[in-house]
Amino acid sequence: MASVIVEKLVKKYGDLEVLHSIDLDVEDGQFVVLLGPSGCGKSTLLRTIAGLESSTSGDISIGDRLVNGVHPKDRNIAMVFQNYALYAHMKVRDNMAFSMQLSKTPKARIEERVNWAASILSLEPYLDRYPKELSGGQRQRVAMGRAIVRDPDVFLFDEPLSNLDAKLRVQMRTEIKELHQRLKTTTVYVTHDQIEAMTMADIVVIMRDGHIEQMGTPMEIYDNPSNLFVAEFIGSPGMNLLKGKIVQEGDKMVCQVNELFLPLPDRLDATVGQEVLYGIRPEHLIPSENGLKATISVVEPTGPETHLFCHLSGHDVCAISRERMNWKADEVVSLEPIVDYVHVFDAQTDQAVKRKT
Amino acid sequence: MESSRFSIFARYVLSIVIVALFVFPIAWFALTSIKPISAIFDKDGVVVFDFVPTYENYRVTLFGQQSIDVSENSRSDFGTSGGNSYDGRGSIISSLIVAIGSTILATGIGILAAYGLSRLRFRGSQGMLHWILSQRFLPPIAIIIPMVFIFRDLGLRDTHLGLIIAHTLINVPIAVLLMKSFIDDIPRDIDEAAMIDGATRLQVFWKVIMPMAKGGMAATAVLCFIFSWTEFLLSLFLTSSIRTIPVKITTFVTSTGSEWGYISALGTSAIIPGFIFILLVQNHLVRGLTMGAIKD
Numbered sequence: 103m104a105s106v107i108v109e110k111l112v113k114k115y116g117d118l119e120v121l122h123s124i125d126l127d128v129e130d131g132q133f134v135v136l137l138g139p140s141g142c143g144k145s146t147l148l149r150t151i152a153g154l155e156s157s158t159s160g161d162i163s164i165g166d167r168l169v170n171g172v173h174p175k176d177r178n179i180a181m182v183f184q185n186y187a188l189y190a191h192m193k194v195r196d197n198m199a200f201s202m203q204l205s206k207t208p209k210a211r212i213e214e215r216v217n218w219a220a221s222i223l224s225l226e227p228y229l230d231r232y233p234k235e236l237s238g239g240q241r242q243r244v245a246m247g248r249a250i251v252r253d254p255d256v257f258l259f260d261e262p263l264s265n266l267d268a269k270l271r272v273q274m275r276t277e278i279k280e281l282h283q284r285l286k287t288t289t290v291y292v293t294h295d296q297i298e299a300m301t302m303a304d305i306v307v308i309m310r311d312g313h314i315e316q317m318g319t320p321m322e323i324y325d326n327p328s329n330l331f332v333a334e335f336i337g338s339p340g341m342n343l344l345k346g347k348i349v350q351e352g353d354k355m356v357c358q359v360n361e362l363f364l365p366l367p368d369r370l371d372a373t374v375g376q377e378v379l380y381g382i383r384p385e386h387l388i389p390s391e392n393g394l395k396a397t398i399s400v401v402e403p404t405g406p407e408t409h410l411f412c413h414l415s416g417h418d419v420c421a422i423s424r425e426r427m428n429w430k431a432d433e434v435v436s437l438e439p440i441v442d443y444v445h446v447f448d449a450q451t452d453q454a455v456k457r458k459t
Numbered sequence: 460m461e462s463s464r465f466s467i468f469a470r471y472v473l474s475i476v477i478v479a480l481f482v483f484p485i486a487w488f489a490l491t492s493i494k495p496i497s498a499i500f501d502k503d504g505v506v507v508f509d510f511v512p513t514y515e516n517y518r519v520t521l522f523g524q525q526s527i528d529v530s531e532n533s534r535s536d537f538g539t540s541g542g543n544s545y546d547g548r549g550s551i552i553s554s555l556i557v558a559i560g561s562t563i564l565a566t567g568i569g570i571l572a573a574y575g576l577s578r579l580r581f582r583g584s585q586g587m588l589h590w591i592l593s594q595r596f597l598p599p600i601a602i603i604i605p606m607v608f609i610f611r612d613l614g615l616r617d618t619h620l621g622l623i624i625a626h627t628l629i630n631v632p633i634a635v636l637l638m639k640s641f642i643d644d645i646p647r648d649i650d651e652a653a654m655i656d657g658a659t660r661l662q663v664f665w666k667v668i669m670p671m672a673k674g675g676m677a678a679t680a681v682l683c684f685i686f687s688w689t690e691f692l693l694s695l696f697l698t699s700s701i702r703t704i705p706v707k708i709t710t711f712v713t714s715t716g717s718e719w720g721y722i723s724a725l726g727t728s729a730i731i732p733g734f735i736f737i738l739l740v741q742n743h744l745v746r747g748l749t750m751g752a753i754k755d
Contacts, residue, residue: 154651175657187648191670200666201656248656 103287104165104255105130106151111160113146113312120146122312123160128305131286133279137299138309139335144292145260147309151290152258153177164255175204180249181258184265186241188233188248194220195229198247205252219251222281239270246278250285257282259291263298275301296336300324308332325443330452333381333445339409342387342419344380345449348372357446360415362394365441369458372446378455381445384409384422393438396421401429410435485730492516492723499719516724520547545718547725550707555732556619557694557703558687561626565683566676568627569634574664576635577642578650588639594632603696610697617698625697626687634679641675642668677740688733704729 106128113121121143128134136144149155151162153174162169169177180201189197195216196203202212220226223243233241242262249257259278263271279302282289293299299306300320308315308323308331316328327333333341346359348366355372357364357380364380372378389410396412396419403409410421410429414437421437429435446455490507491499498510518524523546572591576584606625607616615621645668653663669676691705698706708725711718 152651152655154654174651174654175659177655179655181652181655183648183652185646185648187646187652189649189653189667189671191673200653200658204657204662248652 103130105163106256106288106290107161107163108147108151109161109163111147111150111162112158113143113150113155114158119158120312121150121157124312124314126307126314126317128288128290131288133282133289133291133302133304134307135291135293135299135303135305136307136309137293137296137335138315140294141311142309143312144294144309148258148260148290148292151256152179152181178255179258180252180254180256181260182242182245182249182262184261186233186245186265188241188244190233193230193232194225194236194244194247197233197244198251200248201252215251215253216247219247222250222284223247223277238266239274242266242274243277246281250281250287253287255288257287257289257291259289261293262291264293264295271298278302296338300336308335326454327445328454330379330381330447330454333447333454337383339384339420339422341381341383341445342417343447344382344414344417344419346378346380348374348376348378350374359417362415364394364439365444366446367441367444367457370446370455371458372455376455377449379447379449381447382439383443384420386440386443387419387421387437388440389421389423389425389427389435390438391436393436395434396437398429398431398433398435401431412437488723489727491719492727494720496720516720517728519545520721520725521551521728523548545711545721547704547707547721547728550702550704550725551728551732553619553701554688554703554729557622557626558684558732560619560623561630561687562680562683564623564627565630565634566638566680568631569679570638570669570672570676571664572631572635573638573642574668577639578647588636591632591635599629599692603692606693607696615697617700619701622694622697622701622703625693626683626690629690629693630683630686634683637679637682638672638675641672641678645671681737681740684736685733688729 106126108124108126111121111124111126112119124143124147126134126147136147138144146155150157151164153169153172157170164177164179189200192200198216198219199212202215207215216229217226220229223246225240225243225247228236228240228244233244236244242265245262262278263274266274275298278291282302291298291302303320305317306320306323307317310331316323316332318326323332324336327336327341330343334343344357344359344364346357346364348355349358349363350356351363355366355370355374357366357378359380366372385407394414396414398410398412399418400411401408402411407422407424408426408429410423412419412421412435419437421435447453448455493512493514493516494506494510495513495515498506576588610616610621610625613621615624649667649671650663653667654660658666689705690703691709694703694706695709702710704725708722708729711722711725
């Protein structure tokens with residue numbers, strides 16, 4: 103096990119810079135998820151850590167060792183690929199044993215490790231099968247078995263679940279997390295699925311266009327998105343964002359959105375007249391008697407909760423309620439934002455407007 | 460229902476006709492090889508099955524008997540002195556040496572080049588691909604004269620090695636292109652997974668890519684073998700004492716006549732090694748060897 107430290111990492115393809123001076127610190131035993139839309143550079147960052155891509159400048163250390171220019175085989179890392187990348191001509195047993203066979207590990211030790219990995223991943227009955235005789239989930243497990251079998255310093259996962267169907271994905275998500283809790287191996291995991299990131303990560307790193315936008319625990323990021331991109335990217339259904347302006351009302355500042363005056367949290371570091379985006383997550387916009395009048399357009403019951411899509415003063419908003427009310431489309435509902443959970447973003451810079459301390 | 464039954468019937472008839480069309484020449488050729496000369500050239504018409512089979516032609520071409528010994532006709536004025544000029548055994552051995560040698564060489568060089576072109580990024584790799592392909596645009600006859608002189612100066616003329624090299628030269632471009640497409644079908648992730656597992660580039664190639672590209676190598680080997688086995692022009696120019704089967708067969712056409720019996724006997728025999736070779740490799744000629752490696 104080891105930490106992974108990335109310092110001022112730049113990656114260019116010709117003139118195109120895809121990673122702009124990335125700094126990332128993964129502590130020993132941490133599960134870090136790199137999250138972002140496709141093309142944000144998260145896979146490139148992972149592949150650079152793996153040594154499959156060379157960096158243009160900057161340093162990568164695994165443990166205490168600087169690994170710039172070190173061949174992937176000498177980094178003591180294991181990687182799980184999106185498309186499994188199994189050796190089709192080898193049985194499951196040999197797929198898992200391959201790395202140890204290359205390192206000339208004694209046969210008895212290989213046998214022991216393969217059986218250990220197989221038992222953890224429930225692969226024992228399949229050890230003598232070929233990959234083509236396995237289902238997608240089983241293949242993914244073999245790919246993971248290949249990674250854990252030799253006790254690497256770091257696990258790298260490159261969107262390992264995106265080829266599985268929805269149900270299997272949820273199951274494997276739990277299995278990977280369980281595995282991490284058991285082995286406590288430092289893990290860097292790439293995904294574009296924010297639910298995966300939220301559920302699995304110790305630390306989520308949100309990337310866009312080769313920059314790290316925000317880094318923190320899943321709940322920190324959810325509760326305090328540092329900018330508009332993060333706020334929009336995390337959460338499903340997404341955060342409601344209403345375009346408005348800060349105005350003074352009595353001794354308080356409020357946000358004027360068209361004809362509505364929306365309450366703002368105390369001690370907000372904003373100025374009167376500032377153009378802002380008023381953000382409120384659907385679950386913090388609750389049906390209440392003395393709220394804002396909105397017209398329901400669509401009602402989506404999901405079971406545990408009901409999503410109400412409404413028109414509110416020219417904006418489409420979503421509210422989530424756990425109450426089982428018999429809402430119907432075209433009805434008027436009264437919604438109240440919980441003021442403590444209101445996020446305000448500057449309309450020019452897209453940065454979150456912080457509270458004064 | 461009736462129309463579909465008719466269409467099934469029509470399909471069968473059509474396939475039988477097509478197969479018959481392709482098989483007929485070979486069958487006729489084989490049939491000729493066991494006919495006595497009187498049945499091959501019958502003045503009253505074409506003899507199909509109405510003859511007494513003879514193995515004379517095979518005895519001469521494959522077992523080296525003097526043609527006079529088994530001859531019923533008067534051939535005594537030809538081919539009796541100085542041994543049997545219809546003995547094909549040496550040719551078969553020469554053809555086998557050349558075909559197997561050049562197949563191994565072309566497939567071996569081809570797979571290495573194909574892996575390099577498929578996986579390594581280097582300046583001009585695309586241009587190199589076109590250049591390799593362009594080698595096939597040239598008709599062999601265009602290069603034959605200089606080749607004869609070069610091979611003579613190198614001491615390669617009229618040697619098995621020389622012919623192996625010549626056939627390899629012709630086969631390598633097609634081998635590279637064919638196997639490159641097979642290797643291109645194997646995702647790079649597999650190489651990368653193997654490298655992370657601790658393999659060097661060479662180990663990746665040897666232990667992972669080559670076994671997975673086995674089908675492509677088998678297909679390529681079949682094509683190279685068949686080319687070399689049937690190649691005539693280069694063999695004719697580059698050898699004089701060594702005679703591969705195609706060249707040998709042409710010597711059966713002489714100023715005094717064409718020995719159709721011997722031609723067909725050696726020709727029919729020549730089909731067999733190629734056939735055996737294909738049978739041996741056909742197990743590997745299945746597509747989808749990469750099945751299961753990745754999510755399809």
